[in-house]
Every structure is written in C-alpha cells, then in structure tokens.
Amino acid sequence: MLELKKIELSDKQWIDPLLKLSDFRGCEYNFTNNFVWSGVYNITVGRFQDFYVSKHGNCFVFPAGKGDTDALLSELKNYCDSTGIPFEFCSMDIKDKQMLEQRYPGMFTFDTSEDLYDYVYQSQSLATLGGKKLHSKRNYINRFKQLNWSFEDITPDNIDECKQMSLEWCIRNDCDKSEDKSEEMCAVGIGLEHFFDLGLVGGILRVDGRIQAFSYGEQQCSDTFVTHVEKAFTDYDGAYPMINYMMANRFCKGLEYINREEDMGEENLRKAKKSYHPCFMVEKFSAVYNAGKGQSE
Known part of the structure; x- marks a missing residue:
C-alpha cells in the first residue's frame, strides 16, 4: 500500500524532478510551500x-508526475479505504479536472472556490508598470525613489536582518491575536531558516540603511516565478509597490509570468492583488469520489 510520511528537507532531491514533469503553475505544486506549511496543514x-x-x-x-493514472487512482482509493478517510482531491488543476471528467464520467463531484485561485501576472507588466491601469503604482515608485533607498539580494550576510524584521512585523501587526497571521509568520520563518537549502532568491529594501521590506520566491515552473513572501513596514508610502517592482526586475527576467499566490478570501489582500490587474488566475478544484457511481475502476 502507498506509504506517506512527514515531508523533510532532504525530500527535495526526489520531489522537485517529479514536480518538473507536470510543470504546474499552481503554488501547491511547489516543494517550498509544502515544506514550510507542512506543520499547519499536516x-x-x-x-x-x-x-x-x-x-x-x-x-x-x-x-504531479507521470505514470499509470488508473493504477494511481486505485492506489489512492485503497489507501483511503484502509485508513477510513474520504477519497477526495483538493487544489486540482483544471486540466486534471477535465481529464477526470472525460476518463471517469460521474465518478467524482467537483467544486471550486475563488479564494484559492492564484493570481498570475505578466512579468513585464510588474517590471515596467506601464499603461494607465498601473499609473498609481508608478506614482508610488517615483515618490519612493526620492528617498535615500537601496535594494540588495538576500545573502548569508543579511538574512538575519530579514528574520529580525519578520519578528518586528509580527509585533506591529498583532500576530499573537490572529491564528492565521501566526501560522503565516511561522511558515515565513521556516523559509528564512532554510532559505539557501530551498534554493530561494529574494531582496531587501532599505531606507537610510534600515530594512523596510523583504521578499522571496523562486522559479515555479518553466515560464513562471512564484512570490512566496512579501513583507513591508508602512513607515514610508510605497514600500510594498517598490519591493514588488524591484523583485520583478531583479529575478523574473526571462520568465513570462509571476504567480503571487492566492488571497485566501481576505478582502484587503484581494484588493491589493487585483490592483495589479492579473492576466489570469490559476483555477483550482476539489473532487470527491462518488461511491458506486460512474465508470468502474
């Protein structure tokens, strides 16, 4: 029977090549996300x-990956039957949903929630902020550039500053009063602790030499960069637009898209992500097995 275990950093060596076979843009198909959120989502x-x-x-x-799909579904169903849990999928890519509908008609019931859709942008759009729709973002950038600012890559010499900023951001934003914020900052901390082993890249934004924002991510698939984390203080207007702009210019050249992940139904986050006008969303679906219905296995 299928054997599952808690994800470990050393698993990256065999997981990444299998993820690469499917080349999915969805942020669930990413070793870093699976690793840093493993405690929260079991x-x-x-x-x-x-x-x-x-x-x-x-x-x-x-x-993700390749092989005999019939055998895969049979193995997963046997696992669910033997462990007494429902046979269901979550965060399914639309292509896999369509495949299940075509190959196994009536076998699954599907649902979806826009709260889980990933926001995907043209890299060039975030790197140039061209056009009327992004005029206000350019204004923020131009005002910020009047400050004594600098941008630098995250390195072994400065990553501890990101860790300290993360703790201060948590205090300023009352993470102790929000389970969601506490869980998020725990994941951010794990990412920073294993930053270089995870193959992450990122940048620090400073004003007068003091860190005001940091962000990190990595290449998600053949044409997409994924931004995992973006944190800024609000001491200076435009810190968030500026770190976003600098990340796009520094790390996303040669990649067509930037995935800035989902909004989880948080209204302020949704407003912020929509304000950059995504070119499309990565739709995600759930699928629940209908016992005794549809094509037999």
Whole structure:
C-alpha cells in the first residue's frame, strides 16, 4: 500500500524532478510551500511510480508526475479505504479536472472556490508598470525613489536582518491575536531558516540603511516565478509597490509570468492583488469520489 510520511528537507532531491514533469503553475505544486506549511496543514508525502503524492490533512493534492493514472487512482482509493478517510482531491488543476471528467464520467463531484485561485501576472507588466491601469503604482515608485533607498539580494550576510524584521512585523501587526497571521509568520520563518537549502532568491529594501521590506520566491515552473513572501513596514508610502517592482526586475527576467499566490478570501489582500490587474488566475478544484457511481475502476 502507498506509504506517506512527514515531508523533510532532504525530500527535495526526489520531489522537485517529479514536480518538473507536470510543470504546474499552481503554488501547491511547489516543494517550498509544502515544506514550510507542512506543520499547519499536516502535509505528508510519498511516491507512486513517477507521481509525487502529497496529502494535506485528509485531502490529496492531485499528484504531479507521470505514470499509470488508473493504477494511481486505485492506489489512492485503497489507501483511503484502509485508513477510513474520504477519497477526495483538493487544489486540482483544471486540466486534471477535465481529464477526470472525460476518463471517469460521474465518478467524482467537483467544486471550486475563488479564494484559492492564484493570481498570475505578466512579468513585464510588474517590471515596467506601464499603461494607465498601473499609473498609481508608478506614482508610488517615483515618490519612493526620492528617498535615500537601496535594494540588495538576500545573502548569508543579511538574512538575519530579514528574520529580525519578520519578528518586528509580527509585533506591529498583532500576530499573537490572529491564528492565521501566526501560522503565516511561522511558515515565513521556516523559509528564512532554510532559505539557501530551498534554493530561494529574494531582496531587501532599505531606507537610510534600515530594512523596510523583504521578499522571496523562486522559479515555479518553466515560464513562471512564484512570490512566496512579501513583507513591508508602512513607515514610508510605497514600500510594498517598490519591493514588488524591484523583485520583478531583479529575478523574473526571462520568465513570462509571476504567480503571487492566492488571497485566501481576505478582502484587503484581494484588493491589493487585483490592483495589479492579473492576466489570469490559476483555477483550482476539489473532487470527491462518488461511491458506486460512474465508470468502474
């Protein structure tokens, strides 16, 4: 039977090549995200043929990789039957949803929530902020450039400043009063602690030599960069637009898209992400097995 275990940093060596086989843009198909959020979402992982299998709580993310899909579904269903959990998928890419509908008609019931859709932007759009729609963002950038500012890569010499800023940001934003914020900052901290082993890249924004923002991410797939984290103080107007702008120019050249992940239904975050006018959203679906219905296995 399929064996699952808690994800470890050393698993990156075998997981990344399987993720690469599918080349998904969705942020769930990313080792860093699975690793840093594993404690919050109880993520366990395993391998079946050349499929990467990850289970978030009691729900499988539809496996990335390649192999016999019939055998894969049979293995996952047997696992669910033997462990007494429902057979269901979460955060499924639309192509896999369509595949299940075509190959196994009536076998699954599908649902979706826009709260989980990833926001994807043209890299050039975020790097240039051209056009009337982004005029206000350019104004923020131009005003910020009048300050005594600087931008630099995150390196072993300055990463401790990011850790300190993360703690201060948490204090300023009352993370102790919000479970969601506390969990997020725990994930941010794990990312910073293992930053270089995870292959992350990022930048620091300073004003008068003091850190005011940091951000980090990595290449998600063949044409997309994913921004995992973006944190800024609000001491100076435009810190968030400026770190976003600098990251796009520093790390996203040669990649067509930037995935800035989901808004989780948080209204202020949704407003901020929409204000940059995404070129499309990565739609995600859930699928629940209908026992005794549809095509037989």
